[in-house]
Amino acid sequence: MAAHPVSPLAPKSYPELPAISGVRFATAEAGIKYKNRTDVLLMAFDEGTTVAGVLTRSKCSSAAVELCRENLVGGVARGLVVNSGNSNAFTGMKGRESVRYITRVAAEALGCAPSEVFIAQTGVIGELIDASKFDGVLDETATRMNTLPWIEPAKAIMTTDTFPKLSGAVLEIDGVEVRINGIAKGSGMIAPDMATMLSFVVTDMPIAAPVLQALLARHNQTSFNSITVDSDTSTSDTLLAFATGQARVEPIQSLEDPRAEIFGQALSDVLFELAIHVVRDGEGATKQVSVHVEGATSDESAFRIAKAIADSPLVKTAIAGEDANWGRVVMAVGKAGEPADRDRLSIRFGDLTVARNGERAAGYDEAATSAYMKGEELELTVSLGLGEGKATVYTCDLTHGYITINGDYRS
Amino acid sequence: MAAHPVSPLAPKSYPELPAISGVRFATAEAGIKYKNRTDVLLMAFDEGTTVAGVLTRSKCSSAAVELCRENLVGGVARGLVVNSGNSNAFTGMKGRESVRYITRVAAEALGCAPSEVFIAQTGVIGELIDASKFDGVLDETATRMNTLPWIEPAKAIMTTDTFPKLSGAVLEIDGVEVRINGIAKGSGMIAPDMATMLSFVVTDMPIAAPVLQALLARHNQTSFNSITVDSDTSTSDTLLAFATGQARVEPIQSLEDPRAEIFGQALSDVLFELAIHVVRDGEGATKQVSVHVEGATSDESAFRIAKAIADSPLVKTAIAGEDANWGRVVMAVGKAGEPADRDRLSIRFGDLTVARNGERAAGYDEAATSAYMKGEELELTVSLGLGEGKATVYTCDLTHGYITINGDYRS
Numbered sequence: 166m167a168a169h170p171v172s173p174l175a176p177k178s179y180p181e182l183p184a185i186s187g188v189r190f191a192t193a194e195a196g197i198k199y200k201n202r203t204d205v206l207l208m209a210f211d212e213g214t215t216v217a218g219v220l221t222r223s224k225c226s227s228a229a230v231e232l233c234r235e236n237l238v239g240g241v242a243r244g245l246v247v248n249s250g251n252s253n254a255f256t257g258m259k260g261r262e263s264v265r266y267i268t269r270v271a272a273e274a275l276g277c278a279p280s281e282v283f284i285a286q287t288g289v290i291g292e293l294i295d296a297s298k299f300d301g302v303l304d305e306t307a308t309r310m311n312t313l314p315w316i317e318p319a320k321a322i323m324t325t326d327t328f329p330k331l332s333g334a335v336l337e338i339d340g341v342e343v344r345i346n347g348i349a350k351g352s353g354m355i356a357p358d359m360a361t362m363l364s365f366v367v368t369d370m371p372i373a374a375p376v377l378q379a380l381l382a383r384h385n386q387t388s389f390n391s392i393t394v395d396s397d398t399s400t401s402d403t404l405l406a407f408a409t410g411q412a413r414v415e416p417i418q419s420l421e422d423p424r425a426e427i428f429g430q431a432l433s434d435v436l437f438e439l440a441i442h443v444v445r446d447g448e449g450a451t452k453q454v455s456v457h458v459e460g461a462t463s464d465e466s467a468f469r470i471a472k473a474i475a476d477s478p479l480v481k482t483a484i485a486g487e488d489a490n491w492g493r494v495v496m497a498v499g500k501a502g503e504p505a506d507r508d509r510l511s512i513r514f515g516d517l518t519v520a521r522n523g524e525r526a527a528g529y530d531e532a533a534t535s536a537y538m539k540g541e542e543l544e545l546t547v548s549l550g551l552g553e554g555k556a557t558v559y560t561c562d563l564t565h566g567y568i569t570i571n572g573d574y575r576s
Numbered sequence: 577m578a579a580h581p582v583s584p585l586a587p588k589s590y591p592e593l594p595a596i597s598g599v600r601f602a603t604a605e606a607g608i609k610y611k612n613r614t615d616v617l618l619m620a621f622d623e624g625t626t627v628a629g630v631l632t633r634s635k636c637s638s639a640a641v642e643l644c645r646e647n648l649v650g651g652v653a654r655g656l657v658v659n660s661g662n663s664n665a666f667t668g669m670k671g672r673e674s675v676r677y678i679t680r681v682a683a684e685a686l687g688c689a690p691s692e693v694f695i696a697q698t699g700v701i702g703e704l705i706d707a708s709k710f711d712g713v714l715d716e717t718a719t720r721m722n723t724l725p726w727i728e729p730a731k732a733i734m735t736t737d738t739f740p741k742l743s744g745a746v747l748e749i750d751g752v753e754v755r756i757n758g759i760a761k762g763s764g765m766i767a768p769d770m771a772t773m774l775s776f777v778v779t780d781m782p783i784a785a786p787v788l789q790a791l792l793a794r795h796n797q798t799s800f801n802s803i804t805v806d807s808d809t810s811t812s813d814t815l816l817a818f819a820t821g822q823a824r825v826e827p828i829q830s831l832e833d834p835r836a837e838i839f840g841q842a843l844s845d846v847l848f849e850l851a852i853h854v855v856r857d858g859e860g861a862t863k864q865v866s867v868h869v870e871g872a873t874s875d876e877s878a879f880r881i882a883k884a885i886a887d888s889p890l891v892k893t894a895i896a897g898e899d900a901n902w903g904r905v906v907m908a909v910g911k912a913g914e915p916a917d918r919d920r921l922s923i924r925f926g927d928l929t930v931a932r933n934g935e936r937a938a939g940y941d942e943a944a945t946s947a948y949m950k951g952e953e954l955e956l957t958v959s960l961g962l963g964e965g966k967a968t969v970y971t972c973d974l975t976h977g978y979i980t981i982n983g984d985y986r987s
Contacts, residue, residue: 223910225918255906257919257934290903291936478889478974482983492701495666499634507636508668523668525702563889564983568976572893 174445174453174541174561175328179319182333182346184312187211187409188367191309192321195298198250198288205299206321207306208245208365209275214409216242216283217378219385221402227254228264229286230401236280240374242407243277244268245365246303247285249324249350252401253294254286263296270299274307285363285403287324287350319348322363325570326350326446332438334431338424339414343370345431349439351446364389364404364439370428371410372417379420380429381406388436391468392444392559393475406432444559449566452484453559457546461554466503468556470547473501481563487538491519498547509550514543522550585856585864585952585972586739590730593744593757595723598622598820599778602720603732606709609661609699616710617732618717619656619776620686625820627653627694628789630796632813638665639675640697641814647691651785653818654688655679656776657714658696660735660761664705665697674707681710685718696774696814698735698761730759733774736981737761737857743849745842749835750825754781756842760850762857775800775815775850781839782821783828790831791840792817799847802879803855803970804886817843855970860977863895864970868957872965877914879967881958884912892974898949902930909958920961925954933961 190208197204218237220230229252236242246267253260268282275282286294319329330349335342351362366381385404410416417425445453456475461467474480477497483490491512498505508523515537518526537543601619608615629648631641640663647653657678664671679693686693697705730740741760746753762773777792796815821827828836856864867886872878885891888908894901902923909916919934926948929937948954 221910222913223907224913224916225906225910225921252903255903255918255921255931255934259935290906291931293935478978479982482979485979485983492666495636495701496634499632499636502633502635505635507666510636510666520666520702523666524670524704562983563979565976565979567889568893568896568974568979571890572896572973572975 171327172446173451176442179316179329180331180333182315182331183335183344185344185346185367185369185409186411187214187369188407189310189312190318191306191311192317193302193306195248195302197248197294197298203321204248204250205302205306206245206247206318207271207274207303208318209307209310210242210244210407211409211411212243214242214407215240215372215374215377216408217374217381217406219382219404223402225255227252227286227401228256228260229253229284230403231261232264232268233283233285233403233405236283239280241281242283243281244271244275245283245285245405245407246271247322247363249322250288251292251294252286252288252290254290254401256291256293259293263294266296267299270303274303283405285401285405287322287363287401315346315348322348322350324350325448328446330439330442330446332435332442334435336427336431338370338412338427341412341414343412343414343428344368345370345435347435347439349443351443362389362402362443364436366406366432366435368406368408368432369410369412370408370417371412371414372408372428376417376420376425377406377408380425380432384429384433384436388433388440391557392440393472441559444561447561448570449564449568450561451564451566452541452543452562454484454543454545454561456558456560457544457555458549459546459555460549460551461556462504462552463554464556465554467554468558470498470501470503470505470549471556471558473497474545474547475558475560478563481560484538484543485562485564487535489514489519489534489538494545494547504551505549506551511548511550513546514538582738583857584862587853590727590740591742591744593726593742594746594755596755596757596778596780596820597822598625598780599818600721600723601729602717602722603728604713604717606659606713608659608705608709614732615660616713616717617656617658617729618682618685618714618721619729620718620721621653621655621818622820622822623654625653625818626651626783626785626788627816627818628785628792629814629816630793634813636666638663638697639667639671640664640695642672643675643679644694644696644814644816647694650691652692653694654692655682655686656694656696656816656818657682658733658774660733661699662703662705663697663699663701665701667702667704670704674705677707678710681714685714694816696816698733698774726757726759733759733761735761736859739857741850741853741857743846743853745846747838747842749781749823749838752823752825754823754825754839755779756781756846758846758850760854762854773800773813773854775847777817777843777846779817779819780821780823781819781828782823782825783819783839787828787831787836788817788819791836791843795840795844795847799844799851802968803851804883852970855972858972859981860975860979861972862975862977863952863954863973865895865954865956865972867969867971868955868966869960870957870966871960871962872967873915873963874965875967876965878965879969881909881912881914881916881960882967882969884908885956885958886969886971889974892971895949895954896973896975898946900925900930900945900949905956905958915962916960917962922959922961924957925949
């Protein structure tokens, strides 16, 4: 994949995430697809680490996803191995054997059981990975493990990403400082209704696997499941959360524990920030767009309408052209197939109402709207006037950059 | 809308459709959006003309669509008025009044009842049309009605289309020649699951309105409802069929009449050719792609998978790049949410099998596949190996041209 210019929406700086007790990591060059490029991440977790995960709902999920699904049942983790360059997806029985082989090599390097090792792979689909490339590499990597800096694993998992994605939260629980660090990768093949891309979150909070799983699934809904770049969903989407449990507080054993709510909110913040980073690194993106739908008959209905708007190529190209083309928004509302009454429908860009009750708004200010559309972060709100349902989906615009990245093989 | 280069997939010539007894037409310049541009089509049907229609399922359908829905109940037609430049969609109560006004003006010009006049409008959404622009214009147009040439109405209804779309069939029923002529417009905001764009078909076959309606709905499924350019669906999609009944044969009164099948097949051919013209004029299209799905658990399931593939921006950009990227096809199969077993899945481009039983096919010929992808008309076949269900969806590639047409307002 050729190098592409860094997204204009990239952050100006990256957070220096703190070490988290109970996790160490190192990266390596295994030459999976390219030479002289970091393409492997190995993480080691101390004994007692619980794990939760949300995986792609694709009917053609990758071998790595299937293995994670299997190992999540145990609820404990000692290792994570991630590679870029080859997703090993759609590689049949041989693909399944290869991920088993790689996790066995990792388990030996880390001194744990293969069922305690998780794996994620990203890159080309349909080519069997050469599992022997991990021979020796993981052993050697395991001798160099460290707790810092977190930008290193964030960089190691990048593919078409133009910037590394990190987010962290520090919160106090029972007077003790608890940490949550997260990294993510993804910029194309990104759509809601799935776990979307790769993301790994580590905390030192002691928390039972089923509680972590419940919180992760809940907050995934409003973060990774609420973004779309191109409506396409990967076969390898993986979100894993690891809790080393080394913070010296009583473990959270149940969702009824009031601390679950507090911890969940911090987890949610980290997931949300990572998800927004993914949108802002959307292939070819020049604008970040929040699509709010309110007044729908239910939250689910609002979500489907927001997704129809955020997925619409015509809406996204209009935004690229800085055109407040609310006619295309109406079109997308109409095609969602959800209850909508044209004559109650209102549309705002930012605070500027462009349509009210099914007609161009009286006092619509074209100059102000045009000025607003030049911004880098846009808010688009559709009020249906039918009920209390609401939802937000986050997306980016659709530009020549997307076509260049995904279609210009001949150039 | 700026003029765009004619699609490279435009036909080399246009059919010279014959006159159809019982229908006359003329076009006019009403200055609806631009000066000096034909933007109105008026058609007049002789007494005894039956009518059927398939209209957008958009929840925000236009005023013209709503009026057609109302008038279709009567089953008879004397007039059709079509304008480009303004779709009059999302214009509330005033929009409804304006289409009533326009059909009244048309009815006076043609000497019939307003309930016998059908209307279709295409162009910008959300701006109330100035109905007074039709005053005098339709009266005058009605004095110039003719039976030929059919390319004239085909041109009058174009918007971002780069070529006019016509198709005709002549068949023999009971030893008598029966004619079917069709025209269509559309190149963006095109997706299945709706009637899609504007299309008008006229025949001299005497056929009862309910029978015509049943045949139109059935054959719309495998033509206009099986194409997609950009997955976006218009608020104004309209397909109307008019039967003047002037061919000297006994009328078809029931679907049980064996001639219904014969007539339906010819109608189907006309609808299909028009639908393919729309795909070939897809905004920015450089390739026409037929996506076949076979071996699905049902035809409906096959259709949803084919549509997921045909709608996928990643598949469409890969095709633009002449890359037989079957990994992206697998991704699209996976995201459709329909039953699919990776290990039974096979994928062919043309006759070239690239993947078989969940893996790259033994004997995959990269050079031959690359050569095939340079073609202008491509066939992509996915075999699921699960059942007997099959479907085909027709689409085009996704290129810089699409972005330029829909997003480059600033240029």
